Amino acid sequence: MNAQTQTRDVPVAHKLKTGAEFKATLDDGRAIWVNGKRIASVFEEPALAAGVDLVASMFDDQFKPEFADATTCIDPDSGAIVSRAWQVPRTIEDLADRRKLIEYTSLKTAGTFGRPPDLAPAIAVGLLAYLPTFKAKKSLIDGCAPDFAENIERYVAFGRDNNLTASESLTGPQNDRSSAKGSESSLLKVKNVEKGGIRISGAKTVGSISAQANEIFFTNLGGIRETPAEACIWASVPIASDGIKLISREMVSHPGADPFDHPIASLGEEADQFIVFDNVFVPTDRIFNLGDPTAMQYYGPVCVFAHWHVLTRLAVKAELFVGAGQLVLDVLGTGHIPAVQGMLGELIEYAQTLRAFIYAAEAKAKPTEGEVMAPDVGMLTAGRLYSIQHYPRIIHTLQELCGQGLVMRFGKAAFENPDIGHHLKDLLPGKGVSAEVKEQLMNFIWDMTSSSLAGRVALFENVNASPAPRLRERLYNEVKRDRFVEQVKTLARMP
Numbered sequence: 001m002n003a004q005t006q007t008r009d010v011p012v013a014h015k016l017k018t019g020a021e022f023k024a025t026l027d028d029g030r031a032i033w034v035n036g037k038r039i040a041s042v043f044e045e046p047a048l049a050a051g052v053d054l055v056a057s058m059f060d061d062q063f064k065p066e067f068a069d070a071t072t073c074i075d076p077d078s079g080a081i082v083s084r085a086w087q088v089p090r091t092i093e094d095l096a097d098r099r100k101l102i103e104y105t106s107l108k109t110a111g112t113f114g115r116p117p118d119l120a121p122a123i124a125v126g127l128l129a130y131l132p133t134f135k136a137k138k139s140l141i142d143g144c145a146p147d148f149a150e151n152i153e154r155y156v157a158f159g160r161d162n163n164l165t166a167s168e169s170l171t172g173p174q175n176d177r178s179s180a181k182g183s184e185s186s187l188l189k190v191k192n193v194e195k196g197g198i199r200i201s202g203a204k205t206v207g208s209i210s211a212q213a214n215e216i217f218f219t220n221l222g223g224i225r226e227t228p229a230e231a232c233i234w235a236s237v238p239i240a241s242d243g244i245k246l247i248s249r250e251m252v253s254h255p256g257a258d259p260f261d262h263p264i265a266s267l268g269e270e271a272d273q274f275i276v277f278d279n280v281f282v283p284t285d286r287i288f289n290l291g292d293p294t295a296m297q298y299y300g301p302v303c304v305f306a307h308w309h310v311l312t313r314l315a316v317k318a319e320l321f322v323g324a325g326q327l328v329l330d331v332l333g334t335g336h337i338p339a340v341q342g343m344l345g346e347l348i349e350y351a352q353t354l355r356a357f358i359y360a361a362e363a364k365a366k367p368t369e370g371e372v373m374a375p376d377v378g379m380l381t382a383g384r385l386y387s388i389q390h391y392p393r394i395i396h397t398l399q400e401l402c403g404q405g406l407v408m409r410f411g412k413a414a415f416e417n418p419d420i421g422h423h424l425k426d427l428l429p430g431k432g433v434s435a436e437v438k439e440q441l442m443n444f445i446w447d448m449t450s451s452s453l454a455g456r457v458a459l460f461e462n463v464n465a466s467p468a469p470r471l472r473e474r475l476y477n478e479v480k481r482d483r484f485v486e487q488v489k490t491l492a493r494m495p
Contacts, residue, residue: 014081019056050255050268085118086160111317115208120166126302129372140291143193169204207273234288243280264447318351331430357383
């Protein structure tokens with residue numbers, strides 16, 4: 001029984017926040033710099049505030065019957081309604097149910113939030129999936145000995161019970177990588193141990209949605225051959241922790257714009273943050289690895305749920321491209337042209353292929369040692385590789401379908417101007433639609449493919465997925481080939 005059904009029949013306790021309650025959690029004195037100036041709160045910057053409004057609407061949607069099944073589920077332990085963001089999939093059916101939330105948040109943001117609020121919880125669940133391994137590991141930093149497995153379980157429960165919004169940053173600052181010393185200098189490190197926890201300093205980067213979330217979930221990724229013990233850490237702390245400074249990148253959206261002109265860019269954005277940790281205190285119970293380099297090797301298995309999230313979001317966005325492409329054919333009356341049909345076919349091929357990778361990854365899912373159902377990593381990596389290789393071509397194809405429509409956009413004010421608006425209305429109608437409706441479609445496609453926001457998203461997709469050579473290396477290491485080798489040896493009659 002899903003949350004939507006149960007709430008219709010019998011009143012059930014919930015552990016959800018409203019949009020207003022979520023916004024209140026962000027008024028906590030967090031230290032944010034935008035355009036080189038510190039702002040008093042996340043609501044002071046229009047692009048951040050608009051993004052917060054969008055996320056807040058997701059919280060409110062949890063209470064609406066039409067969205068309840070996608071956004072919430074019943075906690076099997078307490079029987080309360082909780083966010084699907086913290087759902088732990090134990091079966092293949094659970095994976096399909098959890099995917100509903102990914103599809104929901106992807107549609108809500110038109111796929112432009114690369115790290116929506118339900119992504120970081122997927123990494124916490126990834127740690128839970130390998131609980132026996134983390135139970136067996138011990139701290140290698142003297143004076144601090146957390147029970148990693150107990151902390152992981154407690155954190156997932158904390159996130160679930162508090163409808164927590166978390167961000168994540170796993171990569172370090174971009175700097176001189178020509179030497180191991182340069183790479184090591186960028187790592188977040190333990191500086192000292194004190195009663196109840198540790199102090200860390202360093203920085204993380206590309207902290208998408210961090211300024212608009214409650215927590216930051218972090219670790220250090222590769223780049224050097226051997227990670228020193230003091231840099232071997234998985235942990236999470238509140239964004240408003242003393243010593244954390246958020247330095248925002250340049251804003252690229254159009255908050256406050258008329259939705260006619262910018263239907264997507266007017267929604268704001270997740271503004272990536274450079275996150276400085278200056279002697280930040282991390283409580284013992286928020287530490288999931290400390291000092292053990294072997295635990296750092298679990299990045300791939302732990303992040304499989306995050307990679308599944310990324311591929312699902314890209315599939316949803318690909319389907320939006322198909323829908324937009326079909327509408328272009330409809331309003332321009334070009335659907336009878338074979339070459340144009342072929343171009344739309346290319347968009348359909350891309351979307352269908354991404355869906356196939358997702359469904360295959362779920363169909364081949366297997367339980368982890370922690371009895372969490374994990375999608376097949378080989379299918380996910382191959383799907384992510386396919387997605388980034390073809391993404392630029394898909395964008396270009398959709399742009400080509402639009403012709404001059406993307407170049408010649410005028411805005412709502414021009415249509416409403418009595419001196420010139422009638423010319424636009426008379427000379428630019430589409431097939432069966434007004435000139436204004438045709439422009440609304442072109443404005444949507446502009447925001448998705450050609451605007452500054454679209455440019456940032458395209459760059460993010462490539463960086464977020466890892467470069468194609470790195471993904472091919474992962475395929476080499478992840479996909480077992482012994483069965484294929486034996487089949488060839490048998491058919492070739494080799495010993």
